[in-house]
Amino acid sequence: MAKRIAGDCGSISEGGIVHDTLERICELQPEYSPDNTPAMQERGRLVRSDLKTAIEGLRTPLAEALGSFGSDFLVEASDGIGRKTELPWVRFCSRNMSPNPTEGFYCVTHFSTDGSAVHVTVGCGSSRFHKGSSVPLPDHELNAQTDWARRVVIAEFGTVAPFDDPADFGAKRPLPISFQRATAISHRVPYSNIRATDFGELFDQAARRLRSIYAAQATGRDLTDADQRELEIAATLSPLSRYPGRQGYGLSAPARKAVERRAMDVASQFLRSKGYAVRDTSASSPFDFEATLSGKRIKIEVKGTTSDVAGDILMTANEVALHRSEKGNTALIIVSSIRLAEHSGVYSGSGGNVEWLLGWDVDEWLHEPTAFRVMRPRIAKSLPPS
Structure with a gap:
């Protein structure tokens, strides 16, 4: 039997979520090839069109589940850029909080490489704002980010359940392995239980947990004091620029x-x-x-x-x-x-x-300059010596 998912605010309609699509993607996973074979062409069409469209059909309830962060609801999908990836995915999030898959937190659906399961997860990108710009996260910082997100969810909901399954999708290649490491919470739906699972409700619960993470980020709980201040300085110096x-x-x-x-x-x-x-x-x-x-x-x-x-x-x-x-x-x-x-x-x-x-x-302690006062020479010459 599938795990019973206790509803936070009742079930939401599955809309365009098609169990056939999820099952067929799982069936194609064992035929993975980095080349654009007929099987990978079919998988790409299902991921980038059918499943993405189905989740977009849940825009209204999922945006509501995200609260104030749902006004810029975004759905994206990928089965690889150029060569095909082991782990195709579809994600939804706030565009503002996660403008691209390398930044911020988002809800993402993955598929086991052997086709044995669908994984509905909340994870993060592999980079973050640090010292004035977006930088890749080393392993220890990525682990810290996912650990932090789990603590936020536990503080809000008392547990990570039902998103308490291991983030093991069977990946063997470096980039897909990084997707696994970037997963904070995960719910595994075995292939045999796909039709018995209300994915609309499951996405709703994932969105509510993502909202708690966004709310914590909104007050800078994931950034050090220096990072918060630098973000403010950067916004002041370049008010028209976008900071990831x-x-x-x-x-x-x-x-x-x-x-x-x-x-x-x-x-x-x-x-x-x-x-x-x-x-x-x-x-x-x-x-x-x-x-x-x-x-x-x-x-x-x-x-x-x-x-x-x-x-x-x-x-x-x-x-x-x-x-x-x-x-x-x-x-x-x-x-x-x-x-x-x-x-x-x-x-x-x-x-x-x-x-x-x-x-x-x-x-x-280590010191790094954050900003410099830069003066015209004639002004600097007129100032008294410091």
Whole structure:
């Protein structure tokens, strides 16, 4: 028997989903060839036309399942560019959040290479926005992305079920293997159970899990603080340019303020719990708190982020200079995983995980320039020496 799929909001109509199409693609999989053989021509037609059209027929309910991310609903399909691929696929997503298959997260249907099953999955591309541009993801970062997505789904739904099957499609070639590694959650439908499965409902549930991932991305939970800030800087410097997969989802100024307020509150409470007397200096100094304990004063920088990843942060030149000139007398507090709530345009922050770096040595961390102030020579000559 097929796994029973518990509906999140009731079954949706299967529309143009044709079980014959899914079965026939599976039957053609064992005849795979990289060449455009008659079998591969038939498979390509079924994937790129019949199945793609069937999923496009579910545009209205699937866009609704994606919530606010469904307004730019996109369906794409491929059986290989030039030479045929082991793993043909059809994907649907928000165009804004995943403008192409190498970027962002999306729902994608795969087929086992031996034709034994159909796999309805949520996975990600093999690149992401990092340090101002889109870069390929090394294995460890791709694993981190899929692990992060699973945690988001579990936080929202309590489990990854029914998308808890191994992402093993039988791929043997490098690119199809990367599709397997990029799969965050997967539901396997054996060939014998295709006709007993409501694929409309299954796609609906996949879309709702994708929506939870998009909602987390919308507040930058998958990007480090530095990546979030660089995205904002890039958008400011080139407002007409498109930045892959994240258009419109940088934090607004009010949202950023709420994150900063929450980080300061959490850091202050943390310092006081450690016995420090705390003075807020953020309005007048290049550091946020002066904290005193047993007659020793330290200057503390606070960085707050909605990110679940606290790998790197963005600092101003003045902040770096302070930590270098007063090394041993400064500290860094990173408050990550801050959650934002909005009501009538007013943002508030909650939660937050504290990382406390006392006696922090800024030179032990790697530094990379994010932006430069570039001045005309005549202006630079008129400025007083720094």
